[in-house]
Amino acid sequence: xxxxxxxxxxxxxxxxxxxxxxxxxxxxxxxxxxxxxxxxxxxxxxxxxxxxxxxxxxxxxxxxxxxxxxxxxxxxxxxxxxxxxxxxxxxxxxxxxxxxxxxxxxxxxxxxxxxxxxxxxxxxxxxxxxxxxxxxxxxxxxxxxxxxxxxxxxxxxxxxxxxxxxxxxxxxxxxxxxxxxxxxxxxxxxxxxxxxxxxxxxxxxxxxxxxxxxxxxxxxxxxxxxxxxxxxxxxxxxxxxxxxxxxxxxxxxxxxxxxxxxxxxxxxxxxxxxxxxxxxxxxxxxxxxxxxxxxxxxxxxxxxxxxxxxxxxxxxxxxxxxxx
Amino acid sequence: xxxxxxxxxxxxxxxxxxxxxxxxxxxxxxxxxxxxxxxxxxxxxxxxxxxxxxxxxxxxxxxxxxxxxxxxxxxxxxxxxxxxxxxxxxxxxxxxxxxxxxxxxxxxxxxxxxxxxxxxxxxxxxxxxxxxxxxxxxxxxxxxxxxxxxxxxxxxxxxxxxxxxxxxxxxxxxxxxxxxxxxxxxxxxxxxxxxxxxxxxxxxxxxxxxxxxxxxxxxxxxxxxxxxxxxxxxxxxxxxxxxxxxxxxxxxxxxxxxxxxxxxxxxxxxxxxxxxxxxxxxxxxxxxxxxxxxxxxxxxxxxxxxxxxxxxxxxxxxxxxxxx
Numbered sequence: 001x002x003x004x005x006x007x008x009x010x011x012x013x014x015x016x017x018x019x020x021x022x023x024x025x026x027x028x029x030x031x032x033x034x035x036x037x038x039x040x041x042x043x044x045x046x047x048x049x050x051x052x053x054x055x056x057x058x059x060x061x062x063x064x065x066x067x068x069x070x071x072x073x074x075x076x077x078x079x080x081x082x083x084x085x086x087x088x089x090x091x092x093x094x095x096x097x098x099x100x101x102x103x104x105x106x107x108x109x110x111x112x113x114x115x116x117x118x119x120x121x122x123x124x125x126x127x128x129x130x131x132x133x134x135x136x137x138x139x140x141x142x143x144x145x146x147x148x149x150x151x152x153x154x155x156x157x158x159x160x161x162x163x164x165x166x167x168x169x170x171x172x173x174x175x176x177x178x179x180x181x182x183x184x185x186x187x188x189x190x191x192x193x194x195x196x197x198x199x200x201x202x203x204x205x206x207x208x209x210x211x212x213x214x215x216x217x218x219x220x221x222x223x224x225x226x227x228x229x230x231x232x233x234x235x236x237x238x239x240x241x242x243x244x245x246x247x248x249x250x251x252x253x254x255x256x257x258x259x260x261x262x263x264x265x266x267x268x269x270x271x272x273x274x275x276x277x278x279x280x281x282x283x284x285x286x287x288x289x290x291x292x293x294x295x296x297x298x299x300x301x302x303x304x305x306x307x308x309x310x311x312x313x314x315x316x317x318x319x320x321x322x323x324x
Numbered sequence: 325x326x327x328x329x330x331x332x333x334x335x336x337x338x339x340x341x342x343x344x345x346x347x348x349x350x351x352x353x354x355x356x357x358x359x360x361x362x363x364x365x366x367x368x369x370x371x372x373x374x375x376x377x378x379x380x381x382x383x384x385x386x387x388x389x390x391x392x393x394x395x396x397x398x399x400x401x402x403x404x405x406x407x408x409x410x411x412x413x414x415x416x417x418x419x420x421x422x423x424x425x426x427x428x429x430x431x432x433x434x435x436x437x438x439x440x441x442x443x444x445x446x447x448x449x450x451x452x453x454x455x456x457x458x459x460x461x462x463x464x465x466x467x468x469x470x471x472x473x474x475x476x477x478x479x480x481x482x483x484x485x486x487x488x489x490x491x492x493x494x495x496x497x498x499x500x501x502x503x504x505x506x507x508x509x510x511x512x513x514x515x516x517x518x519x520x521x522x523x524x525x526x527x528x529x530x531x532x533x534x535x536x537x538x539x540x541x542x543x544x545x546x547x548x549x550x551x552x553x554x555x556x557x558x559x560x561x562x563x564x565x566x567x568x569x570x571x572x573x574x575x576x577x578x579x580x581x582x583x584x585x586x587x588x589x590x591x592x593x594x595x596x597x598x599x600x601x602x603x604x605x606x607x608x609x610x611x612x613x614x615x616x617x618x619x620x621x622x623x624x625x626x627x628x629x630x631x632x633x634x635x636x637x638x639x640x641x642x643x644x645x646x647x648x
Contacts, residue, residue, distance in 0.1 A: 085439060089432040107431050108413040108476060112469045114435075115409060115442070119465040122446055126458035134450035134458075141443040145436045152432060 010307050012055060015065050019051045022073045026120050037101050037113045042080055046096065049209075050075040050180045052315070057184025057198045059308050067129035067187050074121040074130075075180045078137060081117035082144050082176075084110050089148055090235055133183035136199075140179035147171025155236030156262040158246055158255075162288075165243055166207065173213075174206025181205075197302055201312065204296035209319045211289035214239035215282065218273060220324065230269040236262065240285040241276045251275045286320070293320050333631045336379060339389050343375045346397045350444050361425050361437045366404055370420065373533075374399040374504045376639070381508025381522045383632050391453035391511050398445040398454075399504045402461060405441035406468050406500075408434050413472055414559055457507035460523075464503035471495025479560030480586040482570055482579075486612075489567055490531065497537075498530025505529075521626055525636065528620035533643045535613035538563035539606065542597060544648065554593040560586065564609040565600045575599045610644070617644050 027039035051072035058068040086092070087100040088110050094100060102110040118141075125134045150168050154160050181202030185195040217232045218241055232239050238246075238259070246252050246259075255275065258268045276282045296316045303309045351363035375396035382392040410416070411424040412434050418424060426434040442465075449458045474492050478484050505526030509519040541556045542565055556563050562570075562583070570576050570583075579599065582592045600606045620640045627633045 085435050088435050107435075109473070111409050111412050111431075111435055111438075112472050115438075116466060116469040118439070118442060119462050119469065123459065123462040123466070125450075126455060126462055131450060131455045131458070134455070135447065138443050138447040138450055142440060142447070145440040145443065148436050149433070 010056075010059065010311060012052075012059075015055055015069060016048070016052070018065070018069050019048070019055070019072045019076070022069065023076055026073070026077065027117075037105065037109065038080060038084065038117055040098060041084065041095060041101070042076070046076075046080075048076060049315070050079050050176065053177065053180040053202060053205075054184040056308055056311055056315075057181045057202075058188030058190075059184075060188060063188075067127065068184060070124040070127060070130050071133045071183050071187050074124040074133070074137065075176070075183070077117045077121035077124075078141065079176060081114040081121065082141075084114040084117070086148065088114075089152065090231075092231070130187060132186045136179040136183045136186065137176075140176040143171040143175035147173075147175070151237060154238070156259050156264075157238070158259045160238060160243065162240065162243055165238070165240055169207060169210040169214075170203065173210040174203050177206030177209065178202035197299055201296050201299035204292045204299060205316055205319060208289045208292035208296060208316070211240055211285060211292070212320055212322065215241065215285055215289070216322075216324065218276060218282065230264075230266065230273070233264050233269055233272065234266070236264070240288060241281040242272065244281040244284050245272065245275055245279065248275075248279050248281065251279065289320050293317075334380075334383065334635060336376075336383075339379055339393060340372070340376070342389070342393050343372070343379070343396045343400070346393065347400055350397070350401065351441075361429065361433065362404060362408065362441055364422060365408065365419060365425070366400070370400075370404075372400060373639070374403050374500065377501065377504040377526060377529075378508040378511075380632055380635055380639075381505045381526075382512030382514075383508075384512060387512075391451065392508060394448040394451060394454050395457045395507050395511050398448040398457070398461065399500070399507070401441045401445035401448075402465065403500060405438040405445070406465070408438040408441070410472065412438075413476065414555075416555070454511060456510045460503040460507045460510065461500075464500040467495040467499035471497075471499070475561060478562070480583050480588075481562070482583045484562060484567065486564065486567055489562070489564055493534040493538075494527065494531060497534040498527050501530030501533065502526035521623055525620050525623035528616045528623060529640055529643060532613045532616035532620060532640070535564055535609060535616070536644055536646065539565065539609055539613070540648065542600060542606065554588075554590065554597070557588050557593055557596065558590070560588070564612060565605040566596065568605040568608050569596065569599055569603065572599075572603050572605065575603065613644050617641075 023042055024039065027042050054072040054075050055065075055068055058071075083095060084101055087095055088102045088107050091102070092100050093103045100110070101113055121137070122134070125131060125137060147168050147170075151172065154164065154168070178199045179202070182195050182199035185198040190198070214232060217229060217239065220229060233242060242255070242259075245255050248255075255272055258264060258272070264272075293316050297313060300309055300312055300316075303312075347366055348363065351366050378396040378399050379389075379392055382395075407419060408425055411419055412426045412431050415426070416424050417427045424434070425437055445461070446458070449455060449461060471492050471494075475496065478488065478492070502523045503526070506519050506523035509522040514522070538556060541553060541563065544553060557566060566579070566583075569579050572579075579596055582588060582596070588596075617640050621637060624633055624636050624640075627636075
């Protein structure tokens with residue numbers, strides 16, 4: 001995802017490299033055990049979407065990049081910390097094609113590795129030129145915790161609505177994406193109305209991103225997404241296509257029965273996946289992602305045309321066309 | 325521990341009540357599930373040592389207490405978050421006489437409850453008048469993570485020295501106590517040399533505090549300390565009396581044998597406790613705590629005599645005389 005910017009006129013490539021170097025310095029250095037564990041996950045990839053959004057949101061001519069780089073690094077560390085803690089919560093065995101920390105080193109080490117990254121992120125955000133990003137990031141972390149607890153509380157709950165789902169994925173994913181866009185603008189010295197518009201862009205982008213992520217969990221193969229397909233449903237997390245299927249007059253009843261049993265075997269998942277393909281459930285969920293993508297693009301209308309806006313538009317496009 | 329200040333001329337009682345109210349508002353409000361879980365632990369007591377140190381370190385005549393109250397609340401939230409995560413790491417069943425979150429609600433919920441409290445703490449520390457405390461607190465959290473990982477890495481390791489132990493308890497406990505003293509001074513507007521002296525006081529106080537805590541684990545009964553005695557050793561955490569016992573020419577060999585077996589039964593603990601009482605191991609560890617207490621008191625010498633210094637002296641005394 002980062003390569004798209006190199007093709008623009010923004011010359012962000014050296015700044016993104018600086019972000020990458022700093023992330024690796026933090027995770028590899030200082031405390032060898034905790035940092036090293038996180039380094040493996042970070043090196044295994046990830047789209048670096050959040051750092052990119054921070055940089056683009058704060059972009060201006062003749063920039064002093066230092067504070068924005070710090071915020072971009074902090075954003076990726078917070079994201080990684082939340083993934084590590086999420087893997088404990090989901091009891092996940094794989095992430096980005098690699099075994100998770102909890103699966104190889106136990107929950108205890110995973111708790112600490114996440115806490116350590118949170119602390120390093122806050123250290124970057126406590127500088128004189130970065131602290132204005134802090135309330136935004138903290139608010140996002142609170143929302144992420146609440147989203148995770150809601151997710152746990154609604155496992156296998158077939159009464160949840162599309163609205164419940166959207167509120168939950170806002171908290172779990174879109175809140176941090178919105179915070180990244182707002183934080184970049186804030187630290188870049190933008191006025192409040194611009195900060196607000198950037199956050200709104202990020203919120204809609206984040207919602208589109210997560211719906212597509214959930215669709216990939218449904219339809220992609222293990223090699224592409226780095227974890228087995230159907231993970232969400234097997235764990236009991238109901239995503240948008242399932243919520244739509246439950247409303248389907250033909251197959252809703254049988255699917256409700258599977259889910260009410262609070263257990264979804266791989267065979268059940270195959271049945272549900274087939275139903276989602278045959279009915280319009282997958283397509284309808286994809287159209288919902290497109291709707292949020294459109295809303296994100298509409299938020300850009302108030303920005304002056306130019307390479308920054310073009311880069312944002314390109315990111316918004318990629319979010320619904322990506323395959324992993 | 326807080327009552328001692330009410331007897332002083334500082335009139336801190338209304339400020340401490342404000343701290344208490346704000347802690348309960350945060351833990352009871354906003355997110356009912358996560359906050360409520362933490363509220364039970366917070367309401368179950370704890371000495372509120374850290375908030376008290378923040379307030380005393382920042383105390384001056386005709387004070388605007390608001391920023392210091394925020395930092396004091398943040399300190400207690402960080403402490404509580406670290407206890408909740410520690411209980412996951414130690415697989416602990418009880419804390420302050422109550423079942424731990426991990427034991428009743430699972431590791432997953434405990435991870436989130438801790439993260440949520442960290443986030444709320446950083447929210448308080450991101451204000452315009454509190455952010456100067458942030459680097460100190462963040463540094464302490466990093467140290468706490470490192471200390472916890474060292475503790476895990478040295479379970480049942482009979483080769484560890486007194487120096488290893490002191491370095492580990494500095495990270496696990498004294499770093500946050502030092503940060504509280506430094507943060508209060510920093511937010512109260514003290515010059516760098518005063519901030520440094522306060523931190524040094526806190527560091528020595530924290531070391532004395534933790535040695536005594538470890539001694540209480542050895543000798544107190546469950547009713548007094550709110551968890552079964554001998555917990556540390558049964559888990560494999562070697563504290564100062566055990567490190568001294570291992571050096572003892574009479575019983576060192578047999579104790580080394582028990583520990584090398586990486587398993588300490590309640591009967592083994594009873595044997596080791598008896599040895600610690602019969603040899604000078606417990607007394608020697610207690611004298612080490614007294615040594616750090618003396619050093620803490622020496623740090624106070626540079627402060628003007630008066631009610632604040634008297635309160636600090638009283639706290640330092642209580643640290644080695646407390647029974648729980």
